[in-house]
Amino acid sequence: MPTYMDVHSGFVGVSAEDFQAAHEADLAIQDEEGARYERAWLDPETGTAFCLITGPSREAVLRVHERAGHPADELYELAVEV
Amino acid sequence: MPTYMDVHSGFVGVSAEDFQAAHEADLAIQDEEGARYERAWLDPETGTAFCLITGPSREAVLRVHERAGHPADELYELAVEV
Numbered sequence: 290m291p292t293y294m295d296v297h298s299g300f301v302g303v304s305a306e307d308f309q310a311a312h313e314a315d316l317a318i319q320d321e322e323g324a325r326y327e328r329a330w331l332d333p334e335t336g337t338a339f340c341l342i343t344g345p346s347r348e349a350v351l352r353v354h355e356r357a358g359h360p361a362d363e364l365y366e367l368a369v370e371v
Numbered sequence: 372m373p374t375y376m377d378v379h380s381g382f383v384g385v386s387a388e389d390f391q392a393a394h395e396a397d398l399a400i401q402d403e404e405g406a407r408y409e410r411a412w413l414d415p416e417t418g419t420a421f422c423l424i425t426g427p428s429r430e431a432v433l434r435v436h437e438r439a440g441h442p443a444d445e446l447y448e449l450a451v452e453v
Binding site: 292294296303305308309312328329330331332333334335337339365366367368369370371 | 390410411414
């Protein structure tokens, strides 16, 4: 299955607890879309978040975030990993 | 030590072999700067690369990429990880 990185903006000042809650909302939905949200990171100063995901398609991965209420701004398919 | 994500653009069509070579150039330098480049990913279609790094400071992490000949476009300090 392809690996993806998505990038979100607009999370300035979000707390670790709220970020964890947002991530758990993804985890609760991901099985229905066949996706797996592996890790997520937040820079609260710039409000930028990154999620590393595997999933069957771009659409499935994006749908998880949309359904959880925090659509991604950008999504990249990571064909190469080192 | 803080964790960072850097984002590079301009790697359109770069091969897995060339990306690996660029990453190895970082690995060869990182000890001198006290940094550790953990993982790196590339989307060759958009030319976007991401590196996950731990290091003593933004400056040290950026210096590794500069010395290796591929300075980062953006660097984020990831205060929160889930």
